[in-house]
Amino acid sequence: MNFREQRENFRNKKISAKEAVQEALCKVENDKLNIFISNLRDSAEKRAEEIDNNFEKYKDRPLSGVPIAHKDIFCTENIQTTCGSKMLSNFIPPYSSTVTRNCDEAGSVMIAKTNMDEFAMGSSNETSFFGPVGNPWNDSLVPGGSSGGSAACVAANITSISTGTDTGGSIRQPAALCGITGMKPTYGLVSRWGMIAFCSSMDQAGPFARDAFGCAALLDAMASYDGKDSTCSKRDVVNFENALAEDFGALNIGIIKNIEDLGINNDVLEAYEHSKSVLQQLGHTLKEIDFSELSSGICSYYVIAPAECSSNLSRFDGVKYGYRSDQNNISELYMKTRSEGFGDEVKKRILIGTHVLSAGFYDAYYLKAQQVRRMMKNKFEDIFKDVDLIFMPTTLDQAFEKNRQDSDPNRMYKEDLLTIPANLAGLPAISFPNGFKNNLPVGGQFVGNYFKEDLLLNTANKIQEVTDWHKMTP
Amino acid sequence: MDKIELKNLLFLARIHAEEREYPEITKKLTNTFNLIDEMNNLDLQGLEPLNNPLELNNVSREDEEKNRNQKDKFLDQSPESDDDHFMVPKIIE
Amino acid sequence: MxxxxxxxxxxxxxxxxxxxxxxxxxxxxxxxxxxxxxxxxxxxxxxxxxxxxxxxxxxxxxxxxxxxxxxxxxxxxxxxxxxxxxxxxxxxxxxxxxxxxxxxxxxxxxxxxxxxxxxxxxxxxxxxxxxxxxxxxxxxxxxxxxxxxxxxxxxxxxxxxxxxxxxxxxxxxxxxxxxxxxxxxxxxxxxxxxxxxxxxxxxxxxxxxxxxxxxxxxxxxxxxxxxxxxxxxxxxxxxxxxxxxxxxxxxxxxxxxxxxxxxxxxxxxxxxxxxxxxxxxxxxxxxxxxxxxVKNTMDELPEEKEKRFKDQYKLDDYDSKVLCAEKETAKFYEEVVQNCDPQIAAKWIIGELNALLNKNELSLADSKITSSNFAALILKISDGTISGKIAKDILEDIWESGNAVSDIIDSKGLKQISDTGEIEKVIDEILENNKSQVEAYKSGKDKLFGFFVGQVMKATQGKANPGMVNQLLKDKLS
Structure with a gap:
């Protein structure tokens, strides 16, 4: 059942919030894919009853009566929040993130918290301390990452919506690999308060749903100005669900010249070509654009993200909360707490980040990476003088086998080649299913100008009105 | 990166590793730096470094107290504490 | 350099x-x-x-x-x-x-x-x-x-x-x-x-x-x-x-x-x-x-205050500098001079009060001296009610007790003598004992008038009303 039907059923009193929640919880409990880190049956049932008892109050809210799963990166008051790490496996925050609070306000019921790559570092959900997640289409394949659990949760029809975060593609890539719709909003549209930081200048929370409609409604709930986040945008938030009905007319859509040279596999390219023809059928004009800088995003990203993470993760030291390795010497306590509490990928990125910020290397790495970032932003600004949106595949490949990382880690990093540029520039992007090959979904994405979420959602929705890829289920 | 440099880096990051793990760690880091070093092929002259994509003006708040004492909650959550403090092994200055 | x-x-x-x-x-x-x-x-x-x-x-x-x-x-x-x-x-x-x-x-x-x-x-x-x-x-x-x-x-x-x-x-x-x-x-x-x-x-x-x-x-x-x-x-x-x-x-x-x-x-x-x-x-x-x-809501800087003190209270460089060295002192001074002579007040703060503070290693805030009580003391000095010596005694008393100046004057009998008969009696005695000075005064040595006033005050331990002493002396010496 998709989000829209589920919400309609609640609003028409065909199903109560409690019934919807119980049905979803039943699926959570039968999950064989390791999608969840915690199951919140008690609090969920209580909350659902509260919503049912106050039906009039909640019925018109954007997420009224709909069960939701949150990525375990969002702090939830008095509920375990692990970020997929041993370091926080016992952590109970005394506060809630703005995102989860907003979703509660919007009438949704949190039923579970989803598995993820440790501290959101990974593209396959294999770095989680709680084990890998299986792809609902084929459980020997990865669901993508880092928001792998949230994407799998919607793909497996357990909930109709879920939340994720996207630092280098962590919403769009798993959305593509699981065959659902996922969106990374403009940096600053959604508050980062209470969302455990990986790379503060790129992290952005966003919605997962089967279709653009669900994403629009969930984004309506998630986005708000928040005085507790100094990087949050103060602009008035538009109503994205209403924007779906608007007519933005015929668009100029940018198509990247020679994109096939970037190592994208043929099945993905085939779906991409097909989508281009759909866009033309919808009356849009395709304009070829030169974007040779696109692939330079990766090297910059693997400096900036580790640099910020090395600093952001310094607070995990075993002194105030979280895991501690008991030692009788303070220096040993630090060293062992952090080597035992963090997994290998996280430690590797901390080391890279520490190195690129250290004396003598700062200019050669960190400063240069920030210049690449400027280059990327300038390039996008140029492109958006000529086109309304850019269309490209979301990923190089479809869902891949587990344990691929072991053979070639850089191949895994390059998996984010097409998603990273939007993060570096802080632009909004939406990934949606646009094909089906080898019994697996394929994803394509739009990247738009700053705060053009309404246009992205509207255009994706128009495609979904004439295609069926988003309706396929495992 | 030689052994001393790696040891220094591990210490700066406060991550423990046995010396026998050094070659494996070095290999992984080198691998990533090979990817990063592609940056050196770019012409970046004259580009102002960009720290934050939105280039907003920072916000500030009024100097008003808005905090409740959560001492007990914080101390309960900590790995080791007495009634008033967080505790760690003795710091020798 | x-x-x-x-x-x-x-x-x-x-x-x-x-x-x-x-x-x-x-x-x-x-x-x-x-x-x-x-x-x-x-x-x-x-x-x-x-x-x-x-x-x-x-x-x-x-x-x-x-x-x-x-x-x-x-x-x-x-x-x-x-x-x-x-x-x-x-x-x-x-x-x-x-x-x-x-x-x-x-x-x-x-x-x-x-x-x-x-x-x-x-x-x-x-x-x-x-x-x-x-x-x-x-x-x-x-x-x-x-x-x-x-x-x-x-x-x-x-x-x-x-x-x-x-x-x-x-x-x-x-x-x-x-x-x-x-x-x-x-x-x-x-x-x-x-x-x-x-x-x-x-x-x-x-x-x-x-x-x-x-x-x-x-x-x-x-x-x-x-x-x-x-x-x-x-x-x-x-x-x-x-x-x-x-x-x-x-x-x-x-x-x-x-x-x-x-x-x-x-x-x-x-x-x-x-x-x-x-x-x-x-x-x-x-x-x-x-x-x-911020500029508009900002307090005066020390230099600005010094300059203002010089202009407004007619103080010299040294006095204004000392009074403005600490904000607390300057504030105290300005409270005191609301009701009394600014120069006498400056002299007494810089001299006697500072000496007491230094001796006892106390700050004004920690002492028992209040600006209103201190101003009352300066008033008594400037209108000649009490002599400098008595004022010093009173200040030390306030330092210890914090009592009001008027109470101290009452309880210690430091109150001025305003009874004409009593003052006349003292004046007569002094004129009797200093005949040569009386002669000198009468022959034109006007400056000796102060000598007679001093003698009267001394004899009354500074308690005689100075205005009355002046008037009576003038009458008797004319």
């Missing part, structure tokens, strides 16, 4: 100070928890001060305004855009594993502090957060952490190496103390750590064009220790250089108990703070309007 009188045994000391000042604000630099000293451990701690995951800093406008004030007070450049950086290091009382500070784009740059005999340049003053406190004495094998201080706003004021002696360093520090307390930027309490000082000290030959290698002395927390620590360090460096050795660039700790500086244990690895712009805070623009607003 080197002044000869600061050269010691052929060596010119060169000193720069880094002064950390805790700002007077209601809340912390990035969290809404209370900024207060001496509260129950860990009771003033917000999620942000705990460095919990996912929580974010938001800048306190009050702290920013304090920084702007300091910039205005030192004729400095106030940043159009200031940027916060992270300084990364691990320590148990640093909850985030980094301190938010300002490295390249501080709030204040290029100020001047005028010591009267020389101008000292301020390199910069930047905003940063204080760390918590670690304590090591409670348990045998544990240290404990109190995070109340974590996140308290600091202004770090960095001077250029313009100071040439320990005395100049002390004068500079006192001037900084005067500015920050005058403007309520800080309470400046060194014993509670609201003002802390590190000194960079080097020595060179007076004709040298290059500074020597410097040592940084940390942890100096009183004016007295600043002088001692610097002088000690100068001597240490002279000894090394004269023996042909080299100064190591290092951080040294001042030990007030042993009166020595000692090297802080060299760490296994050098610290590398890995500064980078804090991504949770974007560049902060400071508008002309905001600066103007």
């Amino acid at each position: 080197a002044q000869n009188d600061t050269v010691i045994n052929g060596w010119q000391p060169v000193i720069g100070l880094e002064v950390h000042v805790q700002l007077l604000t209601n809340t912390k630099l990035f969290s809404p928890a209370k900024n207060k000293f001496g509260e129950d451990a860990n009771s003033l701690v917000d999620l942000i001060d705990m460095g919990l995951p996912g929580v974010l800093p938001v800048l306190n406008e009050g702290a920013m305004n304090q920084g702007i004030k300091f910039g205005l007070a030192t004729s400095a450049k106030i940043a159009e855009t200031m940027i916060f950086d992270r300084k990364n290091y691990f320590y148990p009382d640093l909850p985030k594993g980094y301190q938010i500070t300002q490295l390249h784009y501080p709030i204040v740059k290029d100020g001047i502090v005028d010591l009267g005999y020389k101008k000292v340049r301020i390199h910069q003053a930047h905003l940063e957060e204080d760390a918590g406190k670690s304590m090591h004495d409670q348990y045998d094998s544990n240290s404990v952490i109190d995070l109340n201080r974590s996140g308290v706003p600091l202004l770090e004021i960095v001077s250029e190496p313009d100071l040439r002696s320990a005395q100049e360093a002390v004068d500079y520090l006192k001037k900084i103390h005067q500015i920050i307390t005058y403007l309520d930027i800080s309470d400046g309490n060194m014993s509670q750590g609201s003002m802390r000082c590190d000194a960079n000290v080097s020595i060179m030959r007076p004709d040298s064009k290059e500074y020597g290698t410097r040592a940084e002395i940390k942890n100096i927390n009183s004016f007295k220790f600043v002088e001692k620590a610097i002088n000690h360090e100068i001597k240490r460096q002279m000894k090394i250089l004269e023996a042909g050795g080299e100064i190591e660039q290092e951080t040294r700790l001042y030990d007030a108990v042993k009166d020595e500086t000692r090297s802080m244990r060299t760490k296994e690895f050098a610290n590398d703070y890995r500064y980078f712009p804090c991504p949770d805070l974007v560049p902060t623009h400071i508008s002309k309007e905001q600066i103007e607003h």
